[in-house]
Amino acid sequence: MNKCTDDFATTQNPSFIVRIDRSVYSVRMEDKAVLETEDLRPKTEAAARILAVASELFYRDGIRAVGVDAIAAESGVTKMTLYKHFGAKDRLVAAYLHVRDEKWRDWVLKSVGARAGGPTERILAVFDALGAWLESQDGMRGCAFVNASVEVANPDHPAQTVIEDQKRWMRGYLKQLAEEADVEEPDKLADQLLVLVEGATITAVMRTAKESVERAKEAAEVLIEAG
Amino acid sequence: MNKCTDDFATTQNPSFIVRIDRSVYSVRMEDKAVLETEDLRPKTEAAARILAVASELFYRDGIRAVGVDAIAAESGVTKMTLYKHFGAKDRLVAAYLHVRDEKWRDWVLKSVGARAGGPTERILAVFDALGAWLESQDGMRGCAFVNASVEVANPDHPAQTVIEDQKRWMRGYLKQLAEEADVEEPDKLADQLLVLVEGATITAVMRTAKESVERAKEAAEVLIEAG
DNA sequence: TAAACAGTATACAGACCTGTCTACTATACA
DNA sequence: TGTATAGTAGACAGGTCTGTATACTGTTTA
Numbered sequence: 001m002n003k004c005t006d007d008f009a010t011t012q013n014p015s016f017i018v019r020i021d022r023s024v025y026s027v028r029m030e031d032k033a034v035l036e037t038e039d040l041r042p043k044t045e046a047a048a049r050i051l052a053v054a055s056e057l058f059y060r061d062g063i064r065a066v067g068v069d070a071i072a073a074e075s076g077v078t079k080m081t082l083y084k085h086f087g088a089k090d091r092l093v094a095a096y097l098h099v100r101d102e103k104w105r106d107w108v109l110k111s112v113g114a115r116a117g118g119p120t121e122r123i124l125a126v127f128d129a130l131g132a133w134l135e136s137q138d139g140m141r142g143c144a145f146v147n148a149s150v151e152v153a154n155p156d157h158p159a160q161t162v163i164e165d166q167k168r169w170m171r172g173y174l175k176q177l178a179e180e181a182d183v184e185e186p187d188k189l190a191d192q193l194l195v196l197v198e199g200a201t202i203t204a205v206m207r208t209a210k211e212s213v214e215r216a217k218e219a220a221e222v223l224i225e226a227g
Numbered sequence: 228m229n230k231c232t233d234d235f236a237t238t239q240n241p242s243f244i245v246r247i248d249r250s251v252y253s254v255r256m257e258d259k260a261v262l263e264t265e266d267l268r269p270k271t272e273a274a275a276r277i278l279a280v281a282s283e284l285f286y287r288d289g290i291r292a293v294g295v296d297a298i299a300a301e302s303g304v305t306k307m308t309l310y311k312h313f314g315a316k317d318r319l320v321a322a323y324l325h326v327r328d329e330k331w332r333d334w335v336l337k338s339v340g341a342r343a344g345g346p347t348e349r350i351l352a353v354f355d356a357l358g359a360w361l362e363s364q365d366g367m368r369g370c371a372f373v374n375a376s377v378e379v380a381n382p383d384h385p386a387q388t389v390i391e392d393q394k395r396w397m398r399g400y401l402k403q404l405a406e407e408a409d410v411e412e413p414d415k416l417a418d419q420l421l422v423l424v425e426g427a428t429i430t431a432v433m434r435t436a437k438e439s440v441e442r443a444k445e446a447a448e449v450l451i452e453a454g
Numbered sequence: 455t456a457a458a459c460a461g462t463a464t465a466c467a468g469a470c471c472t473g474t475c476t477a478c479t480a481t482a483c484a
Numbered sequence: 485t486g487t488a489t490a491g492t493a494g495a496c497a498g499g500t501c502t503g504t505a506t507a508c509t510g511t512t513t514a
Contacts, residue, residue, distance in 0.1 A: 044490070062380050064291050067471060078492055083473070142377075146429060150369075150377040153289050167435040191436035192446045198435075199426025202373060208394040208425075209418035219419045222453045223446055271460070294501060305462055306503085316502070455514100462509070471500075479492075484485100 042095075047085040050075045055096045060139050063093055063151045093148070094158040100144050101166045107133055108173070119181035120224050123193065126177070127217035130197060134204055134213065142205035146198070170194065183227035192223055269322075274312040277302045282323045287366050290320055290378045320375070321385040327371050328393045334360055335400070346408035347451050350420065353404070354444035357424060361431055361440065369432035373425070397421065410454035419450055 042048040053075045057066040068089050072079045086092040111129035112122050134140070141147060145163045152159050174197075175190035183189050200216035203209040269275040280302040284293040295316050299306045313319040338356035339349050361367070368374065372390045379386050401424075402417035410416050427443035430436035 046491070062378070064378075065380060068473085069471080078494085079473080080475090080493090081491055084490080089472070141380075146433070147377045149433060150289070150374045151291075153292060163433075167433055171435050188442060188445075191430070191439060191442045194436045195426035195430050195439055195443050195446065196422060197426070198429040199422035199424070202425040202429060203418070203422050206373070206376060206390075206394055208398050209421045212418060212422055215415060215418040216422050218415075219422065219446065219450055222450055226449045226453075273461070295503085296501080305464090307463085307505095308461055310503070311460080457512105457514085459512075460510085463507090465505085467502105467504080469501080469503105472498095474497080475495085477493090480490085482487105482489080484487090 043085065046075070046077050046081055050077055050082050050085065051092070051095055051099065054092050055099065056138065058093065058096050059100075059137070059141055059144050059147075063148060068092075090158050093152070094162050097144060097148055097159055097162040097166070101162060101169075104133070104166070105169060112177075119177065120221070123174075123177045123181060123224060124217055124221060126174070126193070126197070127200070127213055127220060130200065131213040131217075134201065140205055143198070143201050146201070170197070178227075181224055181227075183224065185227065189223060189227050193220055196220055196223075270312065273302070273304050273308055277304060277309050277312060278319070278322055278326065281319050282326065283365070285320065285323050286327075286364070286368055286371050286374075290375060295319075317385050320379070321389050324371060324375055324386050324389040324393070328389060328396075331360070331393070332396060339404075346404065347448070350401075350404045350408060350447060350451060351444055353401070353420070353424070354427070354440055354447060357427065358440040358444075361428065367432055370425070370428050373428070397424070405454075408451055408454075410451065412454065416450060416454050420447055423447055423450075 042051050050071060054066070054071045057071060057074065068079060068082055071092070072082045075082070082092070086095065108126060108129050111132070112125045115121055115125035115128075134142070145166045148159055149163050154160075171190060171194055174193045175186055178186035178189040178193070181189075196216040196219055200209075200212045203212040209215060269278050277298060281293070281298045284298060284301065295306060295309055298319070299309045302309070309319070313322065335353060335356050338359070339352045342348055342352035342355075361369070372393045375386055376390050381387075398417060398421055401420045402413055405413035405416040405420070408416075423443040423446055427439045430439040436442060
């Protein structure tokens with residue numbers, strides 16, 4: 001049985017009901033903690049398959065465009081199984097983003113770690129990592145977190161925490177690299193690098209700037225030197 | 228009766244049917260021309276009201292989150308009137324973006340035109356225009372065209388043309404300013420400025436970078452000097 | 455005066471969507 | 485041997501969405 005739905009029936013847990021975007025959410029204090037721990041990890045082989053399929057479809061076609069029926073069918077699983085594991089579509093979305101975030105962090109850390117050279121080279125390696133990442137993704141759909149943020153307007157959606165985490169981590173990592181580069185204002189450089197990363201992603205997806213990641217990398221180099 | 232609906236009934240025009248994303252579109256050769264001319268302009272007071280309401284709701288809540296019933300109700304109009312004027316929701320979306328694009332161009336040209344100073348100052352004025360624009364918008368939802376591009380995955384959606392136009396215009400305008408600034412590689416600078424503009428918008432909306440537009444402006448200044 | 459036009463009112467078709475329910479099967483494990 | 489676990493199968497409730505159909509009321513205008 002669904003935990004979230006139970007809260008509607010039995011009101012013993014401290015919770016408040018929010019109605020936004022034509023959906024009803026019960027927001028509990030523990031939700032954040034639950035979402036951030038291993039609760040999102042698939043427990044069985046079927047659950048892992050569901051998550052993998054959902055991840056591909058959500059990213060490629062968009063969250064709202066993909067129904068749970070399609071995910072279940074594509075996973076070779078019944079809808080009941082999906083709901084037994086994830087409880088609600090919103091939670092599956094949060095899980096999708098959570099796993100994707102982990103992969104992204106691993107990818108960036110690995111790419112930067114493998115780069116020889118000083119702190120400037122390490123910062124520039126982030127852009128190489130971004131470029132390779134974007135090229136490896138299906139359908140040039142850009143940043144899954146930005147996309148999810150656009151699609152999920154509701155601030156109480158469980159995905160919001162994951163989205164915020166991802167962006168905060170990226171900002172923190174860039175600041176760390178900026179500090180290692182020993183620039184005068186690491187906070188300022190971190191913000192500027194973040195602007196370049198996000199901008200390069202968007203313009204690459206929308207095909208407005210040619211070689212936008214390479215251009216952003218060159219811009220980053222100038223900014224580091226100036227800092 | 229509606230022109231668009233007639234075209235579906237009478238198949239005298241050369242057209243082909245596309246089925247993507249669970250919607251059916253009839254794409255005609257003239258469509259692009261039609262969409263780019265005054266066909267999108269509201270013809271009556273009711274049509275203008277519908278477009279104004281749709282623009283506000285689409286931008287604030289997202290295109291998929293807003294139904295035609297809500298738009299009609301909010302406009303104080305029946306759904307039939309909406310369909311008589313716009314033929315389909317997709318066309319209304321295209322009209323919304325078209326009008327928004329015109330407003331944005333006017334705003335940028337006016338802002339940059341009002342700025343005293345040399346070519347560098349004119350480029351920096353674009354960022355001031357962006358900052359003021361973003362602050363004036365309801366609900367900090369960022370770039371309507373990026374959002375629409377995320378929500379409308381289908382490449383045959385009539386909004387796509389408008390989105391591409393908007394981005395192409397912006398890129399062209401930035402290149403023009405870069406040429407006036409007499410830098411060595413105006414194309415490169417234009418791409419970098421575009422990356423900064425898009426990145427500043429995204430990070431402002433997602434609140435990942437503080438004062439991102441100001442930071443992007445500072446970065447632009449460094450890049451212009453370096454170029 | 456009659457036609458053309460703009461809009462109202464309301465019902466409805468046909469999809470699609472999330473989430474639930476009941477009843478059943480196979481497997482692991484204590 | 486018996487019980488918990490994981491999953492199947494398929495129906496269905498209740499809602500939302502886009503788009504259409506029909507019959508009507510005013511208003512302008514030629």
